[in-house]
Amino acid sequence: MFKSTDFYCIDELLTEEERLIRNSVREFLEKEVVQLISEAWHKEEPLNFREIGKKFGKIGMLGTFIPEEYECPGMNYTSFGIICQEVERVDSALRSFVAVTSGLVMYPIWKYGSEEQRKKYLPKLARGEIIGCFGMTEPDVGSDPASMRTSAKKSGDGWILNGTKTWISEADIADIAVVWARDVDDGRIKGFIVEKGMQGFKQAAIVKKGSMRAGGVGELYLSNCRVPEENRLPDAVGLRTALSCLDQARFGIAWGAIGAAIDCYETALNYAKERRQFGAPIAAYQLIQAKLVDMLAEITKGQLIAWRLGRLMDVGKATPEQISLAKRNNVRVARFCARTAREILGANGISLDYSPIRHMANIESVYTYEGTDDIHTLILGRYITGIQAFRRELQL
């Protein structure tokens, strides 16, 4: 089995159970998933999440931190992080699937849903029997979700939803979508579970992507879509509830991105030890060693951040700002390692026979989604100065 980069013995900071989860997920991925990625990415034919999702579910990789009473694994957040790291070592699209299912679909149903909704959806999502997606971003609304245009209007015993959601992971194949819309009567953002096939609800894939090609991304169209009141998340009122879901997924990214970075580093290290130029392995040259050492140092720092954030999440003490710092830092680490590994691999670095170019393209999505790098900078800037720098009152 692959021995992961662990320069500061982070393994010793994990419990025996957490190490066992990591090993089991790693073993499963190496035997059943790794070999599917390159071809799926090359052809932009997303992995079959209907099949893979069920396998993930059997191992307990979906909704890992949701309690057992909803037929979920009921483990801690660190275990969820470990799973994200292992899957993203293979491909970011796999981590998107795990983090979206767990953090953006199961979490809001668990936290803001009714008991009936929890019992109806959570067991099936945990087993991978149904696939969910999360509809927040819109064609004209990205970093500024408070300007959301999708509308919800109460009508009889239900709601009428109108609007378009875009850049939604698994939009085209999802059985349910957690959709956020503004109530035209009270102006507040509310959450709804929209099911595939509901009248006025359409789903489509976005293709010709240059990133995340092994996964599916798409759009949701709500055209006078009628959603019964029983499908509204009763406690999801206000933008804060929607943003709290993002914290869950951002935590998954903070761990996951280090997985991609580790894969790039290991690939570059092995390559440098074998590739000979000027009569010696390129690993013998100072410029290459400096690159490898920079990667190792960044990964080690990122691992420590992820581990500490995991422990804070486990005791319910992590703040949104701490999550922002981890997401921002660790995605930067992954971006740096992917590009540096690509450099070390030279011309071979642009071939999909090696993973860095694929990670490098994937990580551009990760850099931007779940809060762009800039937005996380502003979240932290606001926190340390007490002054928000997101918006200005400009007279144009």
Place this chain on the structure above:
Amino acid sequence: MQLKEYLLSLKKESPNLKVDRGGGMKVFVLAKHAADPESEIKVSSDGKNVETSGLIFDINDWDRYAIEEGIRIKEKIGGEVVVVGVGKNCDDTLRKCLAMGADRAIKIPVDTNDAYQIAELIKKAIEKEKFDLIIAGYMSQDMNYSLVGALLAGMLNLPFATAVTSLKIDGGKVVAVRELEGGYKEEVELQIPCLITVQSGINEPRYVSVMGIKRARTKEIREVKLELPPSAVNILKIYPPPIKLAEILTGDASQIAAKIVEIVKSRGLI
């Protein structure tokens, strides 16, 4: 002596081994926490051991099939699966087996790679237990002795079969198919209690699930403290395999041909 009589005589000699299938089969599985042969292997400075730093340890690959087979028997006909490990640091492997579905574990916290010592330790730890079947992996992925199963069977006076590729429980008997050289198979019948060692591929071991890991929390790992028995083998030295050199010949066809002739001549082949 006919086989049946012989087996009955074995039973008489082993009063502690009682067939007890009231609630299904009681299966003991031997699981080694072994170094992965694909990890970085270095000979230690004394030349008689392998450096453990840099090694990745996990359940011995053949033992994954052994534990899976034991759990499948229990799932089919009921009973209990007990996993036995030798080594101070074998907890991860025992916990893995418990998470897969074993009911309890016995840990013998003694470090040795000597097959005779391991078999002797296991014999002492389990001889007072009741069991119907012991399953071990065909061999270990680090030392490759293929001895512990056979030695233990000898020490416990049990009939045994090695390299088993399929297994059937038929009343008081185990019907096992063994793998022979050249693709041949041998079907053997063993009176319970007995011991088998399984070949990889006998089944498809399940992955450990997070739910299984949680269930394993309440399962017992009982430590049995034993003295290390004497060893009959003295390791003189451990050394790495010779490095095989490869050379890529360059130049045009005639230059390459000339180089090949030169190499073949230098090896005394022509």
